[in-house]
Amino acid sequence: MIKELTEKEFDKAARHPLQSWAWGEFRKKTGVGLSRLSFDEGKISDVFQITWHRIPYTNFCIGYCPKSAIPSTKEVEAIKKEAIGRRAVFVKFEPCEKINKETEKKIAELEKSFNFVRGKPLFTKYTFQLDISKNEEELLKNMHQKTRYNLRLAEKRGVKIVEDNSEQGFEEYWILMEETTKRQGFFAHGKSYHQKMWQTMTKSGLGHLFKAVFEGKTLTAWMVFVLNGTIYYPYGASSNEHREVMASNLMMWEVIRFGKKQGCKLFDMWGSLGPEPEVKDPWYGFHKFKQGYGAELVEFLGSFDLIINPLLYQIYGLTDKLRWAGLKLMAAFRK
Secondary structure: OEOOOOHHHHHHHOOOHHHOHHHHHHHHHOOOEEEEEEEOOOOOOEEEEEEEEEOOOOOOEEEEEEOOOOOOHHHHHHHHHHHHHOOEEEEEEEOOOEOOHHHHHHHHHHHHHOOEEEOOOOOOOEEEEEEOOOOHHHHHHOOOHHHHHHHHHHHHHOOEEEEOOOHHHHHHHHHHHHHHHHHHOOOOOOHHHHHHHHHHHHHHOOEEEEEEEEOOEEEEEEEEEEEOOEEEEEEEEEOOOOHHHOHHHHHHHHHHHHHHHOOOOEEEOOOEOOOOOOOOOOOHHHHHHHHOOOOEEEEEOOOEEEEOOHHHHHHHHHHHHHHHHHHHHHHHHHO
16 A cells, blocks of 8 residues: 655655655756655555656656665556656666575566566666674774775874865865766766755755865765665765875775764665676776775665566667767766
């Protein structure tokens, strides 16, 4: 049975910040459609926050439901009805569920009952998660020696980590974000997207903006989220200056300490490469950086598409390949 929930009730049932009420409010500000469906199964409801993205020059859209529970067959029926009403071609699910026999069995049931297929991932299948319920001494002991050395070096050199949710703090974050995306050569959302995200998430209390300062200059800026006992690290940017002071290493450690103070037991580092990463992969350095803190590599189920219109789904797949090829070309030119 579909049940109406308050913001507080919805967030209590949300499995990830991308399913939080505040994230939905932020996405509405960017111009996408939004549905919040909650289901009463005799306990805390499952919640499914779906954004609806208009396909340019058409009356059709795509639904996206990241980091929710695996929907039951009844829940898929309700979501399918909503999707048909919105003229969706398909709805993409990326469940916040680790891969195991039980979760794979649930997926197999959906594949049998619906036109429910594996799809192109938007969110990485892997992440690093760190148990931060341990004391600081134990956390430091479990780090790679070089990681521990680097964060101590940053402390000795006088790097300071401060929370700064002000307009000035955001502007410093955005300057570094532009520098980082250009240096790394990857595609990123524009300033308006990040600004709306920062405003909405910090106002809700879920978002926190941190910066690493050295000799009066901000070298690193991170946005982190806190929800239901877990702290997340979704966005980060850094300067190419003074890399020798290892500001990012100290930032990670202080964010861990902040999470502990917030009562969090888990630190989710948002995304990573798989168990056998390629050294030449542009994300390899970032992957190794996260790994240095002694975190566990976790594998989620992956991406699945609930197909509503099979013919348009095939056409969309072809045009999407061309779109991403264009974006990669643009990123290469920026670099």
